[in-house]
Amino acid sequence: MxxxxxxxxxxxxxxxxxxxxxxxxxxxxxxxxxxxxxxxxxxxxxxxxxxxxxxxxxxxxxxxxxxxxxxxxxxxxxxxxxxxxxxxxxxxxxxxxxxxxxxxxxxxxxxxxxxxxxxxxxxxxxxxHKLSDDARDLTLEDFKQSFNGRKTDIKKIIMDQSVAAGVGNWMADEILYQSKIHPTKKVIEMTDTDIKSVFDAMKKVIEVAIENHAHYKDFPKTFLMHFRKEGATCYHTGAQIEKIKVGGRTTYFSPQWQEL
The missing domain is CATH 3.20.190.10 (MutM-like, N-terminal)
Incomplete structure (x- = not known):
């Protein structure tokens, strides 16, 4: 999509x-x-x-x-x-x-x-349509405020269009990989540092994707998109990429890199 x-x-x-x-x-x-x-x-x-x-x-x-x-x-x-x-x-x-x-x-x-x-x-x-500001324009303060009162998994939150309009499934996986955050980590357990890490990774992924015209093969070699499949090798740890369901969506992550 x-x-x-x-x-x-x-x-x-x-x-x-x-x-x-x-x-x-x-x-x-x-x-x-x-x-x-x-x-x-x-x-x-x-x-x-x-x-x-x-x-x-x-x-x-x-x-x-x-x-x-x-x-x-x-x-x-x-x-x-x-x-x-x-x-x-x-x-x-x-x-x-x-x-x-x-x-x-x-x-x-x-x-x-x-x-x-x-x-x-x-x-x-x-x-x-309960849209947030576009994820590219979103401020850290507004991003943080949208987490208030939330208790669910971080991947569900960043795919919520009222939180970060424009973030879809592959982007969410990439953002969490870049920020070293496990996709099922509960928002209520996240520190301000964790939230800022996700926010910064979101901005990075957006700009890299736009700069490369969404051609995944041109993304930096450290991006999950190059090995986003079950059993592939994590660039950072050499461990296998795992596949799970989060909020009904297929999710890929590196368990050693994104420790829960």
Whole structure:
């Protein structure tokens, strides 16, 4: 699933290709991917332009010259695709915007878990979906405060979008590996030093992933992503990586490096 770094890359891609162009058509091959009636997308996007993007976690908001903001969530396999000729429309480009300059923007969505919506306010959307500030922008103080009263496992907490919007499964594993914190360590047992270690690791993982365009093979050799599978060898200890379930999510960790 596209997580924060991937969606940041999509934001950069859209910024460089699809802004400030008049929309001449909205095409939809499957209306189940729209949170509002197709007629609403026609009414609010036709003849308008995309003028600015904003990302919060895994959500991408596209401000327009009209009254509505277009929201994109990329689901499991979604991604943007900008192209000139209609015959180049990708097979799974179920949603498409056409522009006055003759180019098109397709929302590829093979497994159809992604979607589009139209909203009036990003702030209201953020509140109704209980999103924290984006994990990239989050302050240490706000991060610490979100731990108050929590007693569950640290991995569950950092994957909670009200705590760190944008952190998904692989990122959580990497953050805890970098901070040497066991994924099932209870938040109530964590010191301020532990919490800061997780926070710093989160910021590090986000920036490394964005800098490398979420291409895992280009991550530093000390990153778990290079050996994130059961039975693989931990870079630091030489011990085997283990796999468990935490909050229903498959979790990889190094038991000697991340001692409980």
């Amino acid at each position: 596209p997580e924060l770094p991937e969606v940041q890359g999509y934001k950069t891609y859209i910024d460089s290709t699809s802004l400030h162009q008049r929309i001449t058509e909205v095409d939809c091959r499957d209306t189940k991917l729209l949170k509002k009636p197709k007629a609403d997308f026609d009414a609010y996007l036709y003849n308008q332009e995309l003028i600015e993007t904003q990302r919060i976690g895994k959500y991408l908001f596209l401000k327009t010259t009209g009254k509505k903001i277009l929201v994109m969530h990329f689901g499991m396999t979604g991604r943007p695709h900008y192209y000139k000729n209609e015959e180049d429309r990708p097979k799974f480009g179920h949603l498409e915007l056409s522009f006055e300059n003759g180019f098109h923007f397709a929302f590829e969505n093979k497994r159809k878990f992604g979607w589009w919506d139209l909203i009036d306010s990003i702030a209201d959307f953020k509140a109704s």
